[in-house]
């Protein structure tokens with residue numbers, strides 16, 4: 250048993266359990282202490298040192314899921330992302346990022362980097378050759394997000410890694426949309442893998458958390474910076490996150506299965522123009538996605554035909570909820586042009602491929618027939 254690699258469900262349930270040696274309970278106890286004896290142990294444990302029993306054990310589960318040596322848990326996805334970036338950057342460094350990255354990350358870069366004299370370049374491309382053209386002598390990090398939001402654009406992990414390694418550059422990915430079940434970027438050489446655990450890892454739309462997975466060496470460096478910023482997660486929420494992760498594989502596999510069926514159905518619906526889902530052969534990133542993803546994920550987007558108002562459509566949905574967040578067990582929608590990208594001009598939105606009728610869909614675990622019925626009746630009720 251010892252040398253056998255555990256299956257995904259077994260890892261989700263068992264890896265990194267905190268053993269209850271006193272009462273032999275079936276689940277991890279929570280260690281809430283902020284003070285640990287230091288006289289007879291060599292580790293100085295403290296929550297902000299990211300080394301309480303619950304933090305250390307949960308990090309093992311996440312590292313195992315992401316095929317890395319180590320991991321750290323944070324109080325939010327943004328804490329994971331910001332602490333990790335600042336761990337490697339100093340004044341005079343340059344970062345290349347994709348324009349399509351999460352809005353909070355975009356804001357972090359635009360609002361904070363200048364204060365520290367860190368240079369950055371955004372690219373609207375998914376093509377490694379365009380990244381190559383942006384390289385500078387001082388480029389330190391290439392930061393990507395694939396599949397991207399909201400059009401599920403796919404970036405070639407292998408190509409990015411090769412470019413970065415040839416130039417001594419660190420690679421960082423936001424792997425939230427795929428989750429470790431559908432994509433393990435470290436297998437393709439990506440150095441640092443960040444997650445908003447608020448999404449699939451938490452999975453029940455009830456906790457806010459983040460995680461980073463990387464080699465021991467990189468985690469050591471992230472740790473050294475993170476203890477200064479202090480973005481650790483409370484032990485109670487860590488425990489909830491551990492409980493959530495036990496069903497990560499079950500949930501995400503099912504959500505992915507339903508999303509794939511839904512995307513296929515939507516691409517045949519005459520009231521819908523384009524469907525964006527990397528699992529559809531018509532998607533421009535399909536071939537690469539097939540190479541680097543184990544499943545195509547549970548996020549998709551589609552364009553309502555003109556004449557169907559996206560806000561009216563969403564109001565007419567019966568149980569599918571309009572919501573900014575994503576990845577829960579319940580299906581949710583958001584219309585980017587009217588919400589997340591509302592501050593851009595229509596011209597800027599169109600440049601990024603975001604049309605007015607675009608709906609981003611986060612697929613839950615409801616039966617696909619029920620989702621189809623709700624979408625169909627909402628389309629019908631929104632026509633005039």
Ligand SMILES: *Cc1c(COP(=O)(O)O)cnc(C)c1O
Pocket residue numbers: 325326327328351353398423425426444445446447448457458459
């Ligand atoms: C939500 C999200 C984040 C930020 O995570 P928080 O937990 O809200 O801080 C980062 N990246 C992606 C892709 C997200 O969806």
